Amino acid sequence: MYILGINAYHGGASACLIKDGELVGAVEEERFERVKYWAGFPVNAIKYCLTEAGISVHDVDHIGISRDPNANILRKAKHLIRRGPTSQLLLDRLRNRRVVGNISTVLCEHLNVNRRDLKASFHNVEHHRAHMASTFFVSPFENAAVLSIDGMGDFTSTMWGTGNGNKFDVSSSIHFPHSIGILYTAVSQWLGFNHYGDEGKVMGLAPYGEPHYVDKLRRILRVQADKTFEVDQTYLRYQAEGGTMSWTGGKPKIGRLYSNKFTKLFGDPRQPNETLTSYHNDIAASLQAITEEAEFALLEKLYTETGCDNLCMAGGVALNSVFNGKVLPNTDFNEIYIQPASSDAGTALGVCYYIYHQLLGFPRTYNMTHAYTGPQFSNGDVESALNRHSLEYSTLDLPVLVKDTAKLIENGNVIGWFQGRMEWGPRALGNRSIIADPRHSSTQDLLNSRIKNRESFRPFAPAVLEEHVGDYFDQSYPDPFMLKVYGVLPDKRDIIPAVTHVDGSGRLQTVTSDSSLPYYELINAFYERTGVPVLLNTSFNENEPIVCTPEEAIACFMRTKMDVLVIGNYMVKK
Template sequence: MLILGINAYHPDSSACILKDGKLIAAVEEERFLRIKHWAGFPFESIKYCLNSAEAGLQDIDHIAVSRDPMAKAVNKALFVLKNRINWHLLNSRLNNLLKINKIGDELSSKFKLPKRRLKARFHYIEHHRSHLASTYLVSPFNDSAIVSVDGFGDFSSCMAATGQGNKIKVIYSIDYPHSLGIFYTAITQFLGFNKFGDEYKIMGLSAYGQPKYMNQLGKILLIKPSGSFKLNLDYFSFYKSGTAMLWDNTEPKLGLLYSEKMIEEFGSARNPDGQITPFYCDIACSLQKAYENVFFHILNYVYEVSKNPRLCLAGGCALNSLANGKIFENTPFKEVYIQPASSDAGGALGAAYYVYNNLLNEERNFIMDNAYWGPIFSDGQLSEEIKKYSNQLESLNCLVTRHQDDLFSVTASLIAEGKVVGWFQGRMEWGPRALGNRSILADPRRQEIKDILNARIKRREWFRPFAPAILEEKIPEFFDVDYPEPFMLKVYNVKEEKKGLIPAVTHVDGTARLQSVNEKQNPYFWKLIKAFYEKTSIPVLLNTSFNENEPIVCTPAEALDCFIRTKMDALVLGNYIINKP
């Protein structure tokens, strides 16, 4: 049985494919089109998934879409009547929903397959049910509490459930316009970060401030009984006039979410090019704290209802690694699983598994314990690509060498010498984090390496931290936890006596967003970190995404382009090491 999962006409468009319940491939469209968070129809992603399964569109049995245009239709209609939504924007939303309903036509057209040959049955799965399924149904848990929190989708912004075996039972949901995700995004916009997906920057910035504005934010985000919350809508503009949401075959864009009352409360919003003053740092810190208060309020209520010590998280807010790292100390939960693509990209995965396990009642037979589900390139393909770039590499006086047994030792030596190394191996990561297959690596012992990376390669804001990748068995030696974190989705405290050993990956507040690595999940990356450990006695590498203000590189050509145009010192493509003089 083949099931194709799709997230279309929504940010982070993506696709995945299951064969008899086992994941074969999963990928985001942005990696092919080179536009961050690309929203539209994921044609290239679907094509890749079909090729990975050695199947044609005509072979697919079920197509699962992570949206349900009919979900909460009455609630939507009542909201529109009550709030007199701008007709132009309402028409835009309706057109988006119509496109969801016509995905079969789009597939037939794109793949030049007559609809009569498309045997697949279509399933439209509610946005947050897709999120819930995307984490629980691929988790290692046989039962758990499940929570999805994001901006909104299919008129909900939060949904909680319990999972038992292959079934998911919804406990409660919170409807639009009350949204923890929109609250966070609105203040992110006020702080001058207006691009879609900029919220993660606030987590880094918050460490430079103090929570001085909790009283003001407490008037805007209100905690209610039974795990609920409300926005004081006087501070927001999106719910009345309707906020422009451009996410059709483009980079997604959001209009302004906050109202003039927000400016009356806090003063002038920061210009995107303006200075980041202590005032804005304090607002960032207060925002993160206010978010956490409500987030833990939700989780504690869900625990009280479920009485289950295991938790699965999903939705865009599950990328808030600062909050995720505090779950154990602020709730009774003892185990937490977060699927690596917890954003809307993961909806494709969740829709597919919801169909397989919930609707078709098939037993669960897959656990996602690694994030490597994207394209892979053979040694021959890597060699051919290097040949194509031979003139450019020669003009930079690069030395290309091929290695076998000493690949890890030689690369570890380069990093230990202070070199910045691009590392391109195996299948590309699924989700927003580079986890050792499309990574830029550096020595965590060197404080100055942060400035070098920001100035020479990444060209990003000064306040954003870099992450450590650590041998799994060494976690308790360096961090205040002993819990694997293979997907880099939780921030923990670095032990006091270790901060000076890994300053390049220790943030100003003494924390780090760690990635644990074991030999089973990623043997190549594990061997490299182990080789570095043997040379330096430090079982940690600085690991950041292989990109320069673009989506993470997918192909060897993109890796070579990034290597050539930046001041990276070396590039490892499979078994090839390319050194700049």
């Protein structure tokens, strides 16, 4: 049985395909369109998944999308009547409802097939139920508390419940307009980070400041007596204008979300090219603190209601790795699982498993232990691409390849590392990565200014052999998906300064030989040479989506100041 899951007309459009409960492929459309967070219909991602399975859409039994226009329909109607919407807003809402409610028509148009020729049943899965399914059903837990929290989807920002076996039950939700995710985006905009997805930059900025303005932000985000939260909408424009977001195709567009009342409270907004001041840093720190305050309250409520020791999280807010790293030390939960594409892209995965388990009742057999679910290329594909660019290269077997690469890293070279299947989710996890030596503080500035061309305050990630996590960090709980920030042990901060953030932390990735053998062997070879079982890892890109194909990897390598490209079994030196 084949099931195709789709996230469309939302940020991070994506597709996922499973066969009899096992994952075949999952990928974001941005990797093909080369536009970050591409929104629209993910036709290329769908075609990849079908090709990976060796089937056509006619062979698919069930197709679903992570939107349900009928979810919370009475709430939506009451809101529209109460607010007195503009004709343009009504037109936008009707157009969006028509598209997501007729996914079969849209799919057939993009794939140029006749609906009568398809055997598939079509499903609309509510946004946050897809999020919850995306994390619980692929987790290692038989039972767990499940929390989905993001900006907004199907008129809901937050949903929680309990997962048991092949089903989960929803306990409650927080609906529009109250949203931690939207508030985080609004403050990010005020700080001058206006693009979709810039919230991660603000999280990286926060350690440079102090949370002096938490009390002011509590006027906006208020934790309630029942441990839920409310957001004072007078500080935002989102409710007043019914939303200012565009998901029709290309890069998602978001209008200004903070109101004039917000600027009266915090002052004039920073312009994107304006120098960051200590005040801006303190606002970022305060935003992170108030976000954690509200999330911890929710987790306390969730643990009390469920009594589960295991926690599964999903949604865009679940990408807040600083908070994620604090969960186990500061709550009663003993285990935590977050799948690598926890943002809206991951709802395509959730749709597949919601249909397979929640609707059809099949038992669970799949646990997502790695994120390598995207396109891969043979050595023949790589060699052809290198030859087209007239590049000189060496051909090496894996044992020699990793040893030679480790020596190059030790000698200060920056490596473009391209291996196997592309990663699922926003993190490069060792198959589409830029690798460097973490032992020199100058490496961070070099990468930010000469290769990544991004803000100097943004940190880089430590990739560490799983068996050595406790030797370098204050927690040893594995994190193969780079979704948690741990403290670097004080006596190790001078050893790996390039991956130690200003507050002594690192957003780590734990690496095992089971998940990615070449990557593991590379780190291990570096460890054998230097005594340090850690490498600096960042995504293989330059202000673009992570590279997908050999051609894209070669282009990025050639236009930046990387020193060496290791792609498949081939090594190219400048």
